[in-house]
Amino acid sequence: MIVLTAEEVLAELRRVLAVEAEAITTLASDLGADHVRAISLLGSITGRVIVAGVGKSGHIARKIAATLASTGTPAQFVHPTEASHGDLGMVTPADACIVISNSGETTELADLVTYARRFAIPLIAITSRADSTLAREADVVLTLPDVPEACPLGIVPTTSTTATLALGDALAVALMNARGFGTEEFEVFHPGGKLGTRLKRVEALMHRGEALPLLAPDTSMREGLITMTTKGFGLAGVVEDGRLTGIITDGDLRRNLDDLLTRTAGEVATRAPKTVPMGTLVSEALHLMNDRKISALFVLDDEGRIMGLIHIHDCLRLGLG
Template identity: 45%
Template sequence: MNTVDQILQVARRTVRIEANAIKELENSIDSAFAKAVQHIHSSQGRVIITGIGKSAIIAQKIVATMNSTGTPAIFMHAADAIHGDLGIVQKNDVVVCISKSGNTPEIKVLVPLIKNFDNKLVAITSHRESFLGQEADYVLHAPIQEEACPNGLAPTTSTTAQLVIGDALAICLLELKGFTDQDFARYHPGGALGKKLYLRVQDLVEQRPKPAVSPATSLREVIVTISEHMLGMTAVVENNQLVGIITDGDLRRMLSSGKDIDSLTATDIMSGQPKTITVDSMAVQARELMEELNVSQLIAVDANGNYAGVVHIHDVIREGIV
């Protein structure tokens, strides 16, 4: 296989095989799945997810998804479990075992040990009649017609099906818990994703200077203020209330008008309706408003209209909120 057409043919065949398997997977979601979700939701313990080989890798991903969506979960490698790591499993934990065949030697050793501990066992397997399928309290069936591997050996379609079953478990538990975007932010405080959910305008304006002049400030002082703060603008404030804004553009238009600058004050050139946002708004809302208004900055005010500072598009980009 060395031509572009042959490569594309194989790639598309792989996608088609796995897509068809996922489509059929919907029909395998039955009452056992619902009961497993209910049991996990009502249990007082954690979810211990185990597997071996490629299924172990899928188990780790499902653990990560559950932990990030409010369901405490721990990964336990099936081979390591029978050599000491079984101590991870506590009294009220629910064990989820992932295995395509359900008959691997490690699984056959591990399952009876879990049963002896009296923990509930959930199986994710392609074979209901396997050892794992027969021993599990709940069987989440993940049937496949064929692996995408032409030799039928490399776990491809089967691991994709396992992953989808795991995602379905996690999302059902999320829904039962009433898990909100604010809950999500608590578990994702770092990175752009977390910042979109918790970072507010107040957090941004605290990092910026607050250029301000009074309505009676002379034009010369206005120019100095704008230059000092390097934001291309200044707020016009009276008794801490925002009354206007002066931008570089306002200055250029005034200078081109030929007026006597010595007689002008901030009131004479300011725009009386500046674009504002409240300090308790989310930073992502500030970015969206800037895009909508086609501006690079907004003046932040508190609930009483008091001038709080300036949020600039550069602040938003720096925080990774794009």
């Protein structure tokens, strides 16, 4: 049964967030040579980063491993207990280990630490105690700030796990930048979902060939209207010598309504339409369409030839918008 008032609940929520925010701020101010060494070590290995922890630290370790893997640093979570029963075979001399323990005395980590020392596998410790057993065995020690846990009892892993998670994110992003991991690599690792779609290139969604509504400059607008209606994009491109010279939209039709059927496509078209080059991200094309309040963009190659057309409806069907 909740006995706190609404104001007291909000006050407690704010207190916890403030305590944890202060821990991250303190952690940032404590960064130094050991953190640089950690990045250098992790960036130099030819294998994977093995991340391990027990309990709440294990949950954080899983997330750190996943973040590393998705940002260009091969990584894998290994549960210390499972490691003691055969999974140590997953860890090779080409790897490096990040071992997480707030106290630095977690007994379940002993076999993994011993294995790393036996085979000279680089070991990075994340712990709150620089004098702990884990810290003494490690090649690099990343010490968490000496700040209280956020819970009233001061024992539930809250502030410490938040700081560890933030440090893991910082390591992953620093390695990502050090490796020059950019948009193209990110797309390879994130092909699914809305994010993966935003990172696709326009050529993955664009319409091509016979589907394109294209007109010669001297095409009569009577014929042009048939093409626009048949192709179903609500526009047509005017092409001369294989290059886009103009575009006809519903707005152009309305502006020329009085004598539309007596005119040619070249006379009605708006010159210098907005286009995008091959290789443009779908997210960039969508932003341009929204910004210019247009529904489609022709896609051109390096020489200005029409390669396709991307329509805003293609993006909306995939959940973008």
